[in-house]
Amino acid sequence: MKWMYDLRTGRRNGASNDLTRQRRIITGSGLFVIRAMYRYVGPFVFLVLSLSGCLSSKQLRNNEYILTSQTIRGNRAITNEELESLIPQKPNRRILGLPITPPLWFYQLGQRRYNREAALRDLEAKTNEFEQQSQQLANQPRALKKLNRQYRRRLNRLRQRAEEGNWVMRNLGEPPSYFSENDARSNAGKMQKYLADKGFFNATTAYKLDTLRRRQIRVTYLISEKIEFYVRNVVYEIADPRVDSIVRQSLNSSLIKSSDRFDFDKLSAEKVRIESLLRDQGYYAFSRQYIRVGDIDTTRYQNERLSELDSVRRNLNVFIQIVNPPGQLAHPVYRIGDVEVRISPDETQPSAATAGLDTVRRNGITYLLGGRNISSRLLDAKILLRPGQLYSQTKYRDTQRQLFLLNQFKFVNLNFIDTTARRLRTLITATPLDKYEATAEGGITVLYQNQGYPGGFGNLIFRARNLFGGLETFETSLRYGIEAQTGFVDNEVYRAYELGISSSLTFPQLLLPGRFRFRFNPYAPRTQVSLGFTNTFRPDFQRTNLRTTLAYSWQLSSTKQFNVLLADISYLRTFYPNTIIGRSFEQFVQQQQEQGSTIYLAYRNAFVSGISGTYTYNTNVSGKNHRANFFRVTVESGGTTLNLLNAAFARELFDNDGPLFYKYLRGNIDYRYYMPLRPRTTLAFRINTGLAVGYAPNGAVPYEKLFFAGGSNSIRAWLPRRLGPGSAFPYIDNPNIPSFKDPPRQEQFDYRFEQPGNILLEGSAELRGRLFHLFGDVNGAIFVDAGNVWTLRDNPIRAGDVFRLNTFVPQIAVGTGVGLRFDFSFFIIRFDGGIKVWDPARRYPGVDNQIIDERFLLPKFSLGKLSKGPNPLVINFGIGYPF
Helix, strand or coil: CCCEEECCCCEEECCHHHHHHHHHHHHHHHHHHHHHHHHHHHHHHHHHHHHHCCCCHHHCCCCCCEEEEEEEECCCCCCHHHHHCCCCCCCCCCECCECCCHHHHHHHHHHCCCCHHHHHHHHHHHHHHHHHHHHHCCCCHHHHHHHHHHHHHHHHHHHHHHHHCCHHHHHHCCCCCECCHHHHHHHHHHHHHHHHHCCCCCCEEEEEEEEECCCEEEEEEEEECCCCEEEEEEEEEECCHHHHHHHHHCHHHCCCCCCCECCHHHHHHHHHHHHHHHHCCCCCCCCHHHEEECCCCHHHHHHCCCCCCCCCCEEEEEEEEECCCCCCCCCCCCEEEEEEEEECCCCCCCHHHHCCCCEEEECCEEEECCCCCCCHHHHHHHCCCCCCCECCHHHHHHHHHHHHCCCCEEEEEEEEEECHHHEEEEEEEEEECCCEEEEEEEEEECCCCCCCCCEEEEEEEEEEECCCCCCCEEEEEEEEEEEEEECCCCCCEEEEEEEEEEEEEEECCCCCCCHHHHHHHHHCCEEEEEEEEEEEECCCCEEEEEEEEEEEEEECCCCEEEEEEEEEEEEEEEECCCCHHHHHHHHHHHHHHHCCCCHHHHHCCEEEEEEEEEEEEECCCCCCCCCEEEEEEEEEEECHHHHHCCHHHHHHHHHCCCCEECCEEEEEEEEEEEEEEECCEEEEEEEEEEEEEECCCCCCCCHHHCECECCCCCCCCCCCCCECCCCCCCCCCCCCCCCCCCCCCHHHCCCCCCCCECEEEEEEEEEEEEEEECCCEEEEEEEEEEEEEEECCCECCECCCECCCCCCHHHCEEEEEEEEEEECCCCEEEEEEEEEEECCCCEEECHHHCEEECCECHHHCCHHHCCCCCCCCEEEEEECCCC
């Protein structure tokens, strides 16, 4: 229809009826919006009002307010994290910054049915009952021990109820956080003192209060740092000449530097450094109380009239004095006296009782072995304190640590029992563990989606300590597992069995020729020799794996560790049963080989040998929320000894129909960074990359040494090992390239098969935080994963699988999701639900070879079809954090 504008009426011709219809449409749309708001927004607003007003003003005493928010403003150099740590009060938790406090609401709900006086009466009554029965059983140790075990649980439960409330209050609720202006005033004072300690002597702090509805209050702390003060010079005044020489030789390691901002914390750390330095030089009795800092009159700087616009640096001198003990001209120097090592089942046993049992002297140390066949030579390598040496605090601690890491003793104690004539007579007592130990383990195997069904397994472990008198540990493990798995060729469910036995012998030293091995004694060295045999029984194939390893490990510090596999040799053999299922699977493997897939390598008889080395740097401590780094690099060379063979024999090895021999190089780098945002909130990042290259004539890499993407610890929106390679189509039933219909059929994307690659590149970011307490801490997570694997050789049947610099960026898959983690302190159970955001494989030819681009897959996700459709929710189960 053509529209004309009428100059007389100011209206377009033919528009009257349509305008009326448009008004009706608009009116109808408005009614629809109003109905939608009434239906969806109305209950949400009601929920907000009900949860935000959960604690009415009638329940508050006069002049009481609930603390719902506290923020810090104005700071530049000092972070919010540092200042927030000074505030002991925590506001009640809210959702998305809204005035909704569900934990507070649950606390009030549980409080309605809670009677603290009754809980205290129950606790008192049960305590009296326990004391009366304990008196009656005073002469019956076994019965008394059983009674203690029974009442311990009951009393702990009643005590927890009396102190923390009922189950709803403890696990789902959170007590109200009341505001006190005295607390706010005290917090502002703490912040001002902290700023002065950090070199802002002229800083000022204040607080502002905002009263909200229903007796809620918000506190804003206002920070003005003003001028920074810097260190001009550090002047040391040391009375003892020898101490003065030691300290001045270490000034390059001083924590206080000229031109740094003044910091009292660094000054305290410098005291600790000097104390440790001198205690490693024989000053056993030295302590930081002898280190004094010249008075720094901060009030003089605070009283100066400094302009906010003054940019002139303010410098000051720092004076550090080390005084002598009262009445002495120098600090006493101590040396190690007699050293006695006592191995006894009872650490309180006197030395006289064991003096006649296996008394051995080595390097000036007396060993009382208590009748046990223990190598004094190996013990001597772990003891770093020697008679006549200067006392060293580091050697003292390392000796205790080295003996404990032998995994041979329950307790290790090191004491100085006499300090006469400045000689430290040393007694080391150790209580051995049981020589023989047998344990049994069992559990349920939880497999991933489309990989199988739950199954069970059992382990029998036998362990023998100090078997040959060399402080070695021998361990044998027998494992049997049974589970149901989906077949590769069809969707039938088969029962699979696994039977394996492995043995290992661990030595507390590096088994190397010559005296070079003794250089590793301070670093807790270990040598492990292992031999294992595993047999897997399935209806479609059977597989045996015979593996032996020789591994070295040592630890430079608590954060740095080296692992070297000097020999890792495996022989793999696969059988196809002479049944319909076995023959069908053998044909399937041959078909995959013809299509260019490398899956067939996993079922080929093979001989794999390799040498690898791993360096790990880890500052992350389990259970602590602080900034931390994790870095691990692994380098591996496979089939290295095959390079010594002549060319003709090598070709025969690699080209015949016998076992497949591999020659390959492999490298992997894994980096993680943990950044705390709140006391119980952490932002974690991970970058993981790797490369595997085969340089034999066949160019093959062992299937187990290839890289995979997808799964619980990788890209969680994809099934385990099912992502990639690159933008290639997932394997399908038809060996030819599919011709997709319009619209494409979901069943043509077949994710049954693993997708190996030679190149791995993946990264993850995850926000973790505590949600509530339910038998343990329940933590939540929001994550984003990105990555893929690629091959190095082009497969003409599968386009897009090779890594190329100009095409790899759009081939990076992206997934996102949320997770729940149940933290029971000794282990963590994790559930992560992931959905696809970007699937590089979903760009394919449709009808008439028209390109269909559905790579941005996020809009295809539907809450109504969580397990169906092109973008289903993938549930991942795991133990521990993904990284």
